[in-house]
Amino acid sequence: RLMSQALRKLTGAISKSKTVLIFTNQLRQKIGVMFGNPETTPGGLALKFYSSVRLDIRRIEVLKDGDSVIGSRHRVRVVKNKVAPPLRVAELDIMNEEGISKTGGLLDVAVDMALMEKKGSFFNYDGKPLAQGREGAKMALRDDKKLAEEIERRIREAVAAGKKVPKELGEEKEE
Structure with missing residues (x-):
């Protein structure tokens, strides 16, 4: 009830001030x-x-780089979205030293848009x-x-020309 009351009061103020409020939560198993x-x-259903x-x-x-952990690969799934199409999936690398890897995302999109070719482990x-690798x-x-920069430019040109980025990156393409 506390969460519901707080969110009821916060919703209007957040909307008027055009702010983003981010909550992080954990998952538990129901027995x-x-x-x-x-x-x-x-925390209930209010959130x-x-x-x-x-x-x-x-x-x-x-x-990993040898034995040391240098980052992790994550799958982000949109569970609910009131402002855009829901149920999208993306994969991204979160590196310990740099955060979300821009080059990893560039590589994924280039392969998915067939601007770069991947055969086995070779690019x-x-x-x-x-x-x-x-x-x-x-x-x-x-x-x-x-x-x-050239790969990014080609991706932007392809998107501007109307070529669709695959709905879910990393998915196998049907041929």
């Missing part, structure tokens, strides 16, 4: 659930009701080998700023 999703968020956008962020992979750009390709794009 004895035979059907449906056994996961729930503590689910009043939120405009809800994201489900899960770690899907730990990124090719314009028919020439770029690097082996995802981390190697990210390192190559980080080192060669002109190449990264």
Whole structure:
């Protein structure tokens, strides 16, 4: 009840001041659930009701360089969205030193839009080998700023020309 009362009072003020309020929450397991999703968020239903956008962020992979952990790969799923189409999925790398990896996102979109080719663990750009492995390709794009800018420019041109970015990045394409 406390959360519901607080959110009722905050909603108007947040809307008028054009602010973003971000809540983070944890998942708990419901005991004895035979059907449906056994996961729930503590704190009642008020937060689910009043939120405009809800994201489900899960770690899907730990990124390592040898034995040391350098980051993690996450899948972000839009659970609820009142302001845009819901149920979208994206994957992103969160690196310990830099935060969300821009080069990782650039690499994913370039591969999904067929601007870059991935065969096995090798990445090719314009028919020439770029690097082996995802981390190697990210390192190559980080080192060669002109190449990264060219790929970003080509992605922006393709989107401006009306080419659709795949709905869910990382999904296998049906041919």
